[in-house]
Amino acid sequence: MTAMTPTGPAESLHEVTLTVNGVPRSASVPARRLLSDFLRHDLGLTGTHVGCEHGVCGACTVLVDGETIRSCLQFAVMHDGAEVTTVEGCARGDGELSAVQRAFGECHGLQCGFCTPGFVTTVTAYLDQHPDPSEAEAREAITGNLCRCTGYQNIVASVLRAAQLRREEREEAPG
């Protein structure tokens, strides 16, 4: 740690334990470690992307205790003990892509893919609360996430397609 703070004393470390995608994970980090960097650097979960690092772009969006948050605007130490879901945890339990992920593929809701993890987490949480959005509602749901490639049309289509796929999954589910 001294290498990161050449002018000051070594920073004190905090033991932080999160349940990430259902698995308890721990690391000792300085208080200033952003949750986004904790996930990427300390836990090796590089699916969470860091774009602007000041809360504007939405690429780093993860779920903490089921709610979307910007992981670049939180310190890992604040969330000791929390349940975190990253894009790596959005796939189905059997390893297949989730409805949201398949919809983004089918509808070309991504091009370079940098922003996609934030969209997948945001849309997954949104559809849990709003299973049948209109097109206007789908557009509203993604206003906090920036994409520089697609022009958003195909992302809106992906949200609507994901809602449809999830409805079909529910209908097919036994019981």
Next chain:
Amino acid sequence: MKPSGFAYHRPGTVADAVALLGEHGPEAKVLAGGQSLVPLLNMRLAAPAHLVDVNRIDELDVVRVASVDAGQVVRVGAAARHSRVEHDPLVHAALPLLRQALVLVAHPTIRHRGTTVGSLAHADPAGEMPAVLALLGGSVTVRSQHGQREIRAADFVTGPMTTSVRADELVTEASFPVPPGRTGSAWVEVARRAGDYAVCGVGVLIAVDDDDRIRQARAALVSMGPVPVVVDLTDAVGAAPFDQADWAAAARLVTARVEPDDDIHATAAYRRQLAGVLTARAGRGAVDHAATRAEARARR
């Protein structure tokens, strides 16, 4: 960028929090939702030596509608998230203005974490919450090791991102008084992108007599100067029945009153025009809201 190093404190009680603020004072910042503070830290526009995290102080995680001598008041503790205030059905029934303004605070993801009291303490000139508090004539409660005091909205925000809260004080609670009688309200904004900082935002609150005349009308404006601007519109809208109020006159009054600055997002002239246009729009919205609330009451 990454924030510079700091000592992290996570007190479990208000007493412990104010003891830390008393000890570290100007070297410390209070960390609640972090949605405004952490960007400042990441960009190294601020580098406090100590952060006092108030997120796990249970006594601050409070949202309630309380009865007081003068009527009702919505009390919001310093650890309560915007989204909780926004979605609380009792708060919405008592004071719809809060949800009307909160849905324009950034995006749901930000509101999941950002706190209403934090927005007040941050005192951004584009922030809706200081303007809501000013429009309602509310107050904040601050505590230090030396005791507790109330600060009225009019005395709270003293400049851009500056309040009258001292370095050893913690804002523990905001009190939004529920205006008595028949009221209507609306909040409208123009922003470059959905959820972005408003180029201009206007909230209008009207109180209506039993004979359907506007007894009182006030507007609060954001992004129109260093602090929220509150304008009394009562005389301007006239004594006509509330659905015939003269919102054009109210718009002219507001346009003459505000003194916005140029910046990269808009010229001062454009902002001033918006202030008038949005005042009239919010005024008509408040009338519609008052009428809708009256109908809802009649149906019950």
